[in-house]
Amino acid sequence: MKKDELEARIKKVVSSLLKVPEEKIALSSDFVKDLGAESIQSLELVAAFEREFGIEMDEEESLEVKTVGKAVEFIGKILKEKGKLGE
């Protein structure tokens, strides 16, 4: 998977779970402040990302991820370690 595909899939997951149109989701979007996520949705997002990419995210570390861009970085790092993310 390339990074732009990862970004697109993350935006799709966020859009579906938070019910926000994809075009309104930017890398700089804050899940709570910009996209209106409640804290239970932060947990649901983690679960949705884990399912989408077949990964496990550390609960505490993943809750420190506040923006879409940070999620791309965080998940990208896990996928890279698994050899699933290309340059």
Next chain:
Amino acid sequence: MKEMDLIQNFKERAKKNFRRIVFPESRDERILMAVKELAKEKIVIPILVGEKEKIYQFSKDLKIDLSNIEIHEPKKSENLERYVLSYMKKREVEKGIAGQLVKKNLLFGAMMVKEGDADGIVAGAANPTAIILQVARTTIGLAADISLLSSFFIMVIPEFSGEKEKILIYADAAVNIDPDAQQLADIAISSGRTAKQLLGIEPKIALLSFSTKGSASHPLIEKVVQATKIAKEKDSSLFIDGEFQGDTALVPDVAKKKLKELGEVAGRADVLIFPDLNSGNICYKLTQYLAKAKAYGPILQGAAKPVSDLSRGASKDDIVDIASIVAVESI
């Protein structure tokens, strides 16, 4: 009731009822130590949530013997499907996402309580308050007629008006920043019920302000006046009164001077309801340090079943005490 007696009393009552209390933060050393002590002393039946292999390895490294402790592994649990379906009744999420979510230790532990497989949950040593509150609200839910989760402290004051080790309940000193009148009324009612359940007293609940029965006028006071009215109407079985200044609530001589009709609460209050988190939090800390009071809490209230939100800095002994309180709340 004396301070030592208070915690001892909770432990004795917990022992008699031997409740099932779930601890989802099984990767925390303090939790494992507390669980071991709770089991050894037969205070509660502690239940850990997590992967057995990892927990045993972790406890082996720490030299904590967890044999005979019940451990539930979410991924292998026969209850998982039931919990997933139950979660989906509350939240509109795909089954796959709900499944992934409920496999997480905190959610699984909360669902055990929700579904009646445990009597209460003790968490918060490794999870932020916002997450604990939201998980509790979403899974376990609120008590039938209560609109919000709130928190209370049990304050044990070394001496007050000649009385040794006076016990007071302070609420809300940790969770709700600026409750409206309806919410403040619910905090008062929850706190009264908590005091009854835990302390076995007929609580005298005072809603505090900087005015006593109209001695001053301001929108901030009006909120407390409204809250008092709502709370009295909503639960007439409780002794609730206000708005009172702190001295009117606590000191009989002041109450007699300031009020024409004393009622049941003025001068005798033992449950103090603060109008917002500024006042509640400031007062609990001032009482703790200036009066050398012992503060137990914050303990959550308002959920359909008992939930604790431990402070991140809680010690093993704090966790044992809180687990005993959660067990007594569930009786």
